[in-house]
Amino acid sequence: MSMNRREFLKIAGVSTLVGIGGKTAFQLLAPGEVEAQVAAAPLTKAKRWAMVIDMPRMTEEIMDKAIEACHRIHNVPDLGKVKEAIFWIWKEDYEHAFPGQTHEYIKEEIKEKPFLLMCNHCANPPCVRVCPTKATWQREDGVVMMDQHRCIGCRFCMAGCPFGVRSFNWGDPRKAPKDLNPDFPPNPEYPTRSKGVVEKCTFCAERLARGQLPACVEAANAMEKDVMIFGDLADPNSAVREVLKKHYTIRRKPELGSEPNLFFIV
């Protein structure tokens, strides 16, 4: 069959048009992908989650309850060894938590009382900058999140974090000593981690998605009302902003410029 130049160009033109139309139709008919991109709005509606801890009203008892609540909900094992310990939230004394802001004759009460520490969810997180796989990244709502599926255990983030909030799983957490963790894993609705990944506080991303407060805040506030305040720092009318307006607050190592979102009323 022979074909002249004119016929060839006609067929080529028509098939190109059909091709373009076909692709568009294909995209329109693939509902999941297009809509997922549009409708994938995060369920948490804040721009910058933050927490304020009211230290004068905080007691060690409340701190212990908050730590227990967090570690039980997130299946964090007690390994019994300091060097391999895993923690998402813990107690630390003032001079170690705020090394640049202490002196010999500091107020007794502050000197002796431990502070409740966790991930600061920095607005400018150094751990995120060093992660080679984007296993840790900053969500749109400010939460510095961990993706355990992607973590390769290089521990750059642990070196990058100036606050020591990250823990490494040197062993399988399921093999944690039974005498220290009798019912491990305590929460069947949350995964454990595997050997060789880094973990830390996620501001209870899974609870925020359901509109609940972080576990530590809930546990602490059940004992002493509003001793821990959680809210959106970007919203001028939020509870955290109200508290920050009224009280003098400090943050850990602000001179580093990582902009921590964990505040302490002292």
Next chain:
Amino acid sequence: MYDGGKIIVGLIIGLGLLVSPFFYDLGQVAKPPDPQLTPKAKEAGACVAPTPYMRSFHMQLLDDWRNTVVRDGDRFYDTGKGTWHLKVADFFGYKTDSGPTVPEGKVHYKSLQVTCMDCHSNKSKFCDQCHNYMGIAPYCWDCHIAPKENQ
């Protein structure tokens, strides 16, 4: 050939070892996988997507779920908006409405541990049946907690 006898005997023994697995399994049929549904799953009638899709693409669905949940914070799955419509038609060459149907517009919480394993609480008789047969060891269970089974 020096030591020809020894070499030939060695070769025969070696060849015998090499093909021994074939003779070992000769005449036997490997037990085909037989995934069982729990009464709860049977009662529910439909999964989050049609059965042919789930059978072939459950790993892609789970991968999609874990990425959207962890990275986008998108924790709910609408069966009416799922990506399975196109893929099943592509793969099997028929429209999904000719197969088992899934009620549209049903919303599920995207979670292997909480949602999938709520119905399929018999991991050893459901998941492991095919995975073991195919020699697949998914690392889901390194972290995600499998439901307790009463044997």
